[in-house]
Amino acid sequence: MTASPTPTAALAFAHHDHAHCVGEVLARAEAASLARGARLTPVRRRTLEILLESHRAMGAYDMLDRLAAEGFGKQPPVAYRALDFLVEQGFAHRINRLNAFTACIHPGEDHAAAFLICRACNAVAEAPAARVRAALDAAGAEIGFTVERATVEALGLCPTCRTAA
Amino acid sequence: MTASPTPTAALAFAHHDHAHCVGEVLARAEAASLARGARLTPVRRRTLEILLESHRAMGAYDMLDRLAAEGFGKQPPVAYRALDFLVEQGFAHRINRLNAFTACIHPGEDHAAAFLICRACNAVAEAPAARVRAALDAAGAEIGFTVERATVEALGLCPTCRTAA
DNA sequence: CAAGAGATGTAATATCGCAACATATGGACT
């Protein structure tokens, strides 16, 4: 266990000490919740854990199945509310293209993210998108548009699937 | 859903000779269809016209209502198929964030687009996104990811609404 | 004309997401 680096986008497509990265992110989410007075309740915490463990983008109904199997509520709002909370707190992201959610790899920090979705294996990586965001801000500025929130989702091939093909 | 795209991104948020811009774009789509052997049939053509005339992002079911009222089929696939065709041909774009579709302002050309969505008036502008795309390609390349298709959607304030506020 | 491809239409169903309401839980305050 060297240092304790922020999980990087590259990790999403590679093997790694997953249990460790789950614990790391979860601990950060807990700290951030505490710091800002948000309540990381059992359902919410478990929802984040499941997202982290699956290490993929998950649909709300997939999450609902998991939660229901563990004794939480069985109706859609249970999953949607927990997921919405995580998104609001910056602990998870919504991937519009997939109607799905994915855990954030650096929860609590303010950051622009781009999502790289492998069309072959469905892995989703969260990449830093500061430069993408800057280019988008500039494109908006040219016509007087002020960008507040951005959705950037790329479909393509991850290194592994690219090699395989 | 209330939005509005046009020939240049700047025009999207301003008044202009709309009838002319509709004709212009439609003519280009026709030429492109002819050139590549795609069949711009009556439903498809009418769907594109409606998109252009409405000058907004439209949901599939809104489009279906319009088409049904004009004597075309009344079932969802009628709208979805026509819209899918237009998207495939590059005559329209899907705005994932809105579950809606909008006419492309330069149909047939190969281009990277970013969509600027005003959160106040729901107008949608299609902005050139070559630089955004380049930045995204670079972000992917850093971890060996090959970007094939990108979805870039920004939420913010258009010039008009910004001034009003 | 016959055969096949592609387009259009319908019915039925799958998937995604939310509003409304009831109940429970946990502090804050007498």
Add this chain to the structure above:
DNA sequence: AGTCCATATGTTGCGATATTACATCTCTTG
């Protein structure tokens, strides 16, 4: 302690979005 209130959790029911499967029609091509 007990009351009050905000928040969270659970439910029913519904609305919006999207697709599959199949029937029909229309072109084109030999």
